[in-house]
Amino acid sequence: MEKHVECLELLAIGKDLPSELATYAFRAMYTGEMPASCVGAFLMGLKTKGESAVEIAAGVTTALEEARLVSGLTGPLIDTCGTGGDNTCSFNCSTAVALYLAALGHKVVKHGNRAVSSSCGSADAVESLGFPLIVEPDAVAAELDKHNFVFLFAPNYHPAFKRIGPIRKELGVRSLFNLMGPLLNPARPTHQILGVPTSRHVRLMAEVLALTGLSHGAVVHGAGGFDELTPFGPADVCWLRDGWIKCERIDPQTLGIPAHKPGEVVVAGRDEAVRVLKDVLSGQGNPAMRDMVALNLGCALHLLEDGLTLRQGVEKARDAIARGAAAAFFKDVSHA
Incomplete structure (x- = not known):
């Protein structure tokens, strides 16, 4: 079973995604490896179940991997x-x-x-x-x-x-x-x-x-x-x-x-x-x-x-x- 399908199966029965699987799914979504139809199903599955802190954190961490980050700043921001x-x-x-x-x-x-x-x-x-x-x-x-x-x-x-x-x-x-x-x-x-x-x-x-x-x-x-x-x-x-x-x-x-x-x-x-x-x-x-x-x-x-x-x-x-x-x-x- 492909991992993004495994994600959808878990969401369909109301189960939270473990960190590793959530990270995989978000990374595949951002890079275009996940089909558009699955992206829509994935987002609705999370919304219907109710997003967990681990899932949201995985979404944030993987999104930042693709972002244009700012470097060189120090001190409190x-x-x-x-x-x-x-x-x-x-x-x-x-x-x-x-x-x-x-x-x-x-x-x-x-x-x-x-x-x-x-x-x-x-x-x-x-x-x-x-x-x-x-x-x-x-x-x-x-x-x-x-x-x-x-x-x-x-x-x-x-x-x-x-x-x-x-x-x-x-x-x-x-x-x-x-x-x-x-x-x-x-x-x-x-x-x-x-x-x-x-x-x-x-x-x-x-x-x-x-x-x-x-x-x-x-x-x-x-x-x-x-x-x-x-x-x-x-x-x-x-x-x-x-x-x-x-x-x-x-x-x-x-x-x-x-x-x-x-x-x-x-x-x-x-x-x-x-x-x-x-x-x-x-x-x-x-x-x-x-x-x-x-x-x-x-x-x-x-x-x-x-x-x-x-x-x-x-x-x-x-x-x-x-x-x-x-x-x-x-x-x-x-x-x-």
């Missing part, structure tokens, strides 16, 4: 992103967080794409602010030195996905790749905030991050169904530190964040998304958006800065936002 798919049409919170982190002296390697389920994707946002969208792997270090921030446009780093794209489009449903996307950063960050669209994904994706070698991470699902921390109610969070995972619920009000409503962070399209992003970077605009950024920025600072509690991280974040620290730091690009 952080990414802030979500899996998308929460269909909330909210503003670009993770992009604002990334730019504030850079303004505060941290090195940010933001991996992303154009809009899929949001009003304005991270690629659309950073392009509108004047950052280069296409940065080649050998130019990443210089761009990072210039701004503490570099955007890594996913299609430029994952050529193997062009082969799979048409099959995903034909399937027409969310698949494992929607979960994998944020884990495929070609610069291999040491720290990451990963937002997921449902609470059931929180622990699962924390286990995947541990299996793929991340040092420090937070997997979050916020109140209101968001793939970010939100000021609308308690959030589910799993913390990862050097292989150890701790899960808890966090109430923003205990961190000094007042309650807001989900409708206050919704944007109607790209133009509005860019406008409100510039407002938040300048410390102005909608209080709900500023507080949402503060929550997620505080979480990132808690991960990055030893001895800084989560509450202290949020307080530091609120101070940076009140000063408009990001717009001041990026004055050469943020008004483009």
